[in-house]
Amino acid sequence: MKTACLAKEESRQLLLSDSRIRTASTNPMEVKLCCGIRELDEFLHGGLTFSTLSEWGIPFGNGARRLMALFLATATGGATAGDQKHWCLWVSARPHHSLYPPAWSAAGVDLHRLRYCQSKAPIKDLRSLFIDDFFRVIVLDAPAELTLEDCCFLSQHARRNRQLIIILRDQFLLSSNHNVWARSRFNVKREKGRYEIEAIRGALSKSKATFAIPVPNLKNLNL
Amino acid sequence: MQKNLFSTVHSNTSGPCFLAISSSANNGFDTGRILSPRVMKWSEEVQLIDLSSTHRYWAQKAMEDGLTFDQMIERLIKDYFPPQTIGVIANHPWQAVLYLKTFSARACGTLLNLSSPFGRSLKKDLSWEAWSETFQEIDDHFLVFGSKSKLSKDKKSKSQLSTFLKTAQRMSLHTPAHFHHGALDNDSNETSGIKRRFGDRVATLWDWTWTQIQGDTNDIGFPWKTQKLNEVPSVQRLLIHPIRNWEHIEPILCEDLDRLCQLRCWNSSERVVSLEWELFFSNSPTLSIPVLFRYPHALHREIGLHKTALLQAFHSWTSSLSKRLKQSLFHEDSQYLENDAIIEWKVVVKERLVIPPQHHSLFADDLSSPLARLRDLENSLPVQLSEFAHADDWTPEDSWKIQSTNSEKSLSKACSESADSPIDSPKSYLFQHLCRPLFIQNEPTPFISNEQDPYFEFKERVMRKWWQLAVSDDYVYDCFLHEDRKGRLLWIHKSTNKQLTINGVYG
Numbered sequence: 235m236k237t238a239c240l241a242k243e244e245s246r247q248l249l250l251s252d253s254r255i256r257t258a259s260t261n262p263m264e265v266k267l268c269c270g271i272r273e274l275d276e277f278l279h280g281g282l283t284f285s286t287l288s289e290w291g292i293p294f295g296n297g298a299r300r301l302m303a304l305f306l307a308t309a310t311g312g313a314t315a316g317d318q319k320h321w322c323l324w325v326s327a328r329p330h331h332s333l334y335p336p337a338w339s340a341a342g343v344d345l346h347r348l349r350y351c352q353s354k355a356p357i358k359d360l361r362s363l364f365i366d367d368f369f370r371v372i373v374l375d376a377p378a379e380l381t382l383e384d385c386c387f388l389s390q391h392a393r394r395n396r397q398l399i400i401i402l403r404d405q406f407l408l409s410s411n412h413n414v415w416a417r418s419r420f421n422v423k424r425e426k427g428r429y430e431i432e433a434i435r436g437a438l439s440k441s442k443a444t445f446a447i448p449v450p451n452l453k454n455l456n457l
Numbered sequence: 458m459q460k461n462l463f464s465t466v467h468s469n470t471s472g473p474c475f476l477a478i479s480s481s482a483n484n485g486f487d488t489g490r491i492l493s494p495r496v497m498k499w500s501e502e503v504q505l506i507d508l509s510s511t512h513r514y515w516a517q518k519a520m521e522d523g524l525t526f527d528q529m530i531e532r533l534i535k536d537y538f539p540p541q542t543i544g545v546i547a548n549h550p551w552q553a554v555l556y557l558k559t560f561s562a563r564a565c566g567t568l569l570n571l572s573s574p575f576g577r578s579l580k581k582d583l584s585w586e587a588w589s590e591t592f593q594e595i596d597d598h599f600l601v602f603g604s605k606s607k608l609s610k611d612k613k614s615k616s617q618l619s620t621f622l623k624t625a626q627r628m629s630l631h632t633p634a635h636f637h638h639g640a641l642d643n644d645s646n647e648t649s650g651i652k653r654r655f656g657d658r659v660a661t662l663w664d665w666t667w668t669q670i671q672g673d674t675n676d677i678g679f680p681w682k683t684q685k686l687n688e689v690p691s692v693q694r695l696l697i698h699p700i701r702n703w704e705h706i707e708p709i710l711c712e713d714l715d716r717l718c719q720l721r722c723w724n725s726s727e728r729v730v731s732l733e734w735e736l737f738f739s740n741s742p743t744l745s746i747p748v749l750f751r752y753p754h755a756l757h758r759e760i761g762l763h764k765t766a767l768l769q770a771f772h773s774w775t776s777s778l779s780k781r782l783k784q785s786l787f788h789e790d791s792q793y794l795e796n797d798a799i800i801e802w803k804v805v806v807k808e809r810l811v812i813p814p815q816h817h818s819l820f821a822d823d824l825s826s827p828l829a830r831l832r833d834l835e836n837s838l839p840v841q842l843s844e845f846a847h848a849d850d851w852t853p854e855d856s857w858k859i860q861s862t863n864s865e866k867s868l869s870k871a872c873s874e875s876a877d878s879p880i881d882s883p884k885s886y887l888f889q890h891l892c893r894p895l896f897i898q899n900e901p902t903p904f905i906s907n908e909q910d911p912y913f914e915f916k917e918r919v920m921r922k923w924w925q926l927a928v929s930d931d932y933v934y935d936c937f938l939h940e941d942r943k944g945r946l947l948w949i950h951k952s953t954n955k956q957l958t959i960n961g962v963y964g
Contacts, residue, residue, distance in 0.1 A: 295945030299895060299964030321827070323842070334897040334961060335845035335857040340890035349831075349842040362768060362837045368830055424944065 267371065267398055269304040277431060277443035281308075284370070285396045286417040287389040291407035291434075294376070298422040298429055300341065300447050302373055302402065307342030309371045309398075320370035321347050323363065327354045327378045357384045364388065367395035375402045382415065389415040407434050476506040476530065477553035479561055480542040488538050492530070494730045494808035495683050497550075500594055503557060505550055507681070510730050510808065514752045514832070521828055531568040537813075547571040550679050551595070551665040556580070558587040581634045583666075585622055588633050592618050592662060598680040599658075617656040624654075637667055688722035691805040699739055699798030703774065706799070707767055710734075713804050714763045718756055723806065728753030730808040734770060737801040746770070746777045751841070752832045753810050765837045772839035851886060852919055853893060853936075853960075892916040892936070894948040894961035904949055904957035906941070913937035913949060938963065 268281030275281055282288055282305065292298045309320040322343075324333065329352070339345050349369070353359040356374055363369060364387070374380070380401065392399045401413075406421045413419065418436035422429055432442045478489065479502050489496040492515070495507035508515070512526075519529035527546065534542055544567065545560050547553040552571055559582055560569045570576055596614055630636040637647065652660035661678065692713050700706055718725075732748040748770045759765060835842055844860035893916075916936045923932045937949045948961035 293944065295943070295947065295962045295964070297946050297963050303895060303964070321831075328896075330899050331896045331962065332899060333845070334853070334893055334895060336847060336886070336890035337893045337895050338845075339847065340887055341895075345845050345847070349844055351840050351842050353840050359840050360838060362764075363834060366834055368827075368834055 265396070267305055267309055269301055269308060271301075271304065271445050271447065273443055273445035274301070274431065277433075277441070277445075282398055282400070283417065284398045285393045287385065287392050287399045287401070287415055289401045289403065289407060289413050289416040289419045291403050291405060291419075291421040293406070294404045296422070296424045297447065298424060299375075299402065301422070302400065303338050303341040303343055304447075305400075306338070306348065306371065306373070307344075310344035310347040311342055319344065319347055321349070321368055322371040322373070323369040324348065324350045324373050324375065325356045325360065325377070326350070326352050326375045327356075328352075328376060354378045356380075357387060364391045364397075364399075365395075367397065369397065371398045371400070373400045373402060376404050377401065382413065385413050385415040389417075409434050474507060474509040474512060474548065475550040475553040476508055476544050476546045477503060477550075477557045478506065478534070478538065478542060478544045479503050479557055480539050488813060490686075490809075490811035491537055491813075492533060492810075494810060495681075497682055498684050499554055499598075503554065504684075505554060505681075507550070507683075508546075511753060511810070517752075517828055517832065521826065527568060527570045527573075534567055543567055543569075545569045545571060545576075547576075549665055549668075549677075550681065551591075551662065554594070555588065555591045555666060556583065558590065559583055580667075581632070583633050585625060585631075585633060588666070589618060589622060592659075595662065595680065596658075598682070601680070601682065613656060614658040617659050621651070621655045621659050633666065637663075686811065689805060689807075690717055690720045690723050691803060692716045692720075693801070693803045695801050696799065699800045701798040703771060706774075707771075710770060710802075710804070711761075711763050711767060713802075714756065714766055715760055717804060717806065718760050723809065723811075725755070725757035726812045728810040728812075729756045729766075729806055730754075730810065732766070732770075733805045733807040734773075735803045735805070736799050737803075738797045739800050741797050744777060744781060746773045747807070748773050750836050751838075752836055754836050756806075765833065768837040769839075776839070847886075851889065852921065853897070856886065856890070889917060894946070895964035897948075897961040898959060901950065901958035901960045904939075904947070904959050908942070911939060911941075913939050913951075916948075936960075 265284045266278075266281035267284065268275040268278070292301075306322050306324075309322050311319065326332070332352075333350055335345055338348070351360070354377070356377055357364070357380070364372070385401075388399050388401075391397065401416070406423075407413075407419050412435055416435065419434040421432045421434060423432075424430075428444050428446050430442055430444045433439050476492065477499065480488075481502060489504050489506050493506050493508050493511045495510065497505040497507075499505045515529055515533075516526050519526050522529065524532065530544070530546060534544055543557070543561055545553050545557045546568065547556070548571070556569070556571055556576070556579060559579055560566075563579070563582075569579065571579070593615070599614075625633075625636055628636075648660050648664045651663050665677075694709065694713050696709070700709075730750060730753055734746045734748055736744045736746065738744070748766065750765070750769060754765060756763070756766060831842075845857055846860040848856055848858045850856045914937060916938055918933060918935050920933050921931065926932065931952045931954070933953060935951045937951065939947045939949045941947060946963035947959050948963065950958050950960045952958075
């Protein structure tokens with residue numbers, strides 16, 4: 235039994251250490267989406283799990299939304315298991331801000347597989363998208379009108395369609411007002427150039443990790 | 458009202474929208490409806506097609522087949538129109554018709570896009586004969602158009618045209634381009650001078666000849682008249698009991714859509730662009746609800762379920778009802794409107810693409826293709842899904858666009874499914890994009906700081922397109938990253954007169 239556990243752990247370590255394999259999971263039924271930052275992927279035990287709803291507290295402007303760009307880069311760029319490229323959807327409720335696509339592209343996102351829309355009520359407006367499995371990764375950025383029933387709906391369809399649905403909030407999440415439908419909940423803070431992620435709910439609850447979001451090296455880009 | 462709704466909600470008007478086709482055979486008129494439901498008979502040989510409602514669809518089809526939009530239209534003309542058919546595509550219906558004669562005289566190709574370099578050079582070849590002939594043709598249409606356009610009231614247009622041409626001849630201005638100094642510049646003084654001397658009609662048509670106008674044909678005063686089809690599929694429903702809730706409406710409407718599909722005046726190869734759903738209430742005026750599809754929709758394919766049509770009908774019904782209630786908010790009848798019930802309705806296929814029998818394979822969509830699936834999904838949404846693409850430009854404002862698949866550059870990237878790297882932008886711009894934020898503000902806001910000496914990290918200096926600016930404008934601005942007291946990473950622009958504005962947020 236001990237040997238089996240060690241072998242399992244070793245194989246997981248081996249998978250994580252190989253930078254080419256971006257999906258590391260010992261459970262063949264659980265496909266994960268990683269972001270390519272080693273400390274964060276290790277903290278997340280390989281990445282965010284498909285078929286789940288995940289909620290993140292990231293104040294707008296602290297720079298941590300770049301993590302989402304990295305997750306989408308993995309999803310659209312074919313670095314998940316089986317080299318599959320996924321269609322991704324970003325839904326924003328911000329009336330005064332839009333994505334700046336070249337920056338997302340520079341972060342690695344394939345713009346051809348990314349769609350964007352503005353909606354304050356995503357469940358009402360985009361219901362047919364959640365029911366369909368076309369978009370494998372959906373990010374709801376600061377949705378204004380999202381009730382617990384809506385989160386239940388999202389969670390059910392994420393499971394059914396094997397999607398990853400991420401809700402981003404502009405304020406830190408509290409464990410007291412927990413969203414029971416989100417399998418994982420995280421807060422990301424920034425201090426002195428480094429980021430700290432704290433798990434509010436899930437298997438990693440109350441654990442923390444720090445990491446830096448890398449800026450691509452110009453030398454590596456062969457300019 | 459429906460036309461305005463169309464152009465603002467469901468169509469992509471960022472590309473040229475009007476196609477003038479010259480075809481010797483009469484059956485060219487039926488074929489025009491392959492491209493769009495809005496076809497106007499300009500003359501015996503010329504028809505004008507408004508592509509605004511189907512532009513996005515053809516642009517996507519072009520992308521799937523590895524073509525540009527223009528190449529797609531050219532292929533459709535060659536495959537489905539009679540031989541010797543030629544066409545001109547332009548942002549303005551007048552320009553499309555006007556330059557058709559000049560293009561025809563050149564006899565060099567099937568399709569001309571007036572925005573292309575060749576199209577722009579062709580403007581210099583426009584002759585007074587072509588201009589006056591087209592002027593007289595539009596005169597006839599203004600007569601038919603009646604009082605819908607203020608230009609129709611100009612009764613002296615023929616004599617004014619004659620005076621205008623004589624003046625040009627007297628001044629030895631051999632072509633309209635000579636008359637118009639710098640044919641691509643819009644000199645408002647020129648048009649007002651022409652209006653003063655030669656009248657409203659001449660001045661307006663002169664203005665239309667040179668300026669880049671886009672918009673609904675009603676807004677610009679063009680005498681558009683869509684050719685009506687002989688048979689329009691429609692069904693009527695008299696309700697046994699009045700109803701008001703969607704849960705009761707939906708199954709009955711689904712039945713009516715099935716009945717619509719079974720009518721013999723149209724067939725399953727045709728594609729619906731819009732439906733009109735007219736509701737009759739027990740106590741209030743009729744409400745006409747447009748049910749619009751972003752892409753031509755195969756209604757027959759969803760017989761029994763009509764998921765897409767019902768979703769769009771629901772979105773339109775909800776927004777129409779709430780608009781109606783808002784308008785009557787202070788009206789004494791508002792309480793009746795809220796509780797009013799539907800007693801009857803009529804569903805009409807308002808606009809559709811009509812496919813001649815020999816061309817049934819044109820819309821044989823491969824539903825396994827991701828883009829076809831995405832089109833189907835988008836057809837059921839009330840909001841638009843945008844796709845972004847790079848533009849070959851160094852300025853932040855112009856370095857990207859919402860994908861219209863109308864340019865060859867974006868097309869080549871869009872077609873590449875197996876790119877070695879997901880980074881598509883030219884490498885020379887990559888460094889700039891790395892320095893820029895993930896989110897931009899739609900409108901810059903002034904930057905006000907309480908700090909005595911706020912710290913700014915310099916990112917880049919951007920030179921504006923000085924040739925498009927007035928002499929007094931700033932040609933250069935600097936971009937900085939600034940962290941405010943709330944910890945937000947802001948993208949700040951500083952102009953040469955030291956004005957600071959917030960233009961973006963670093964996520």
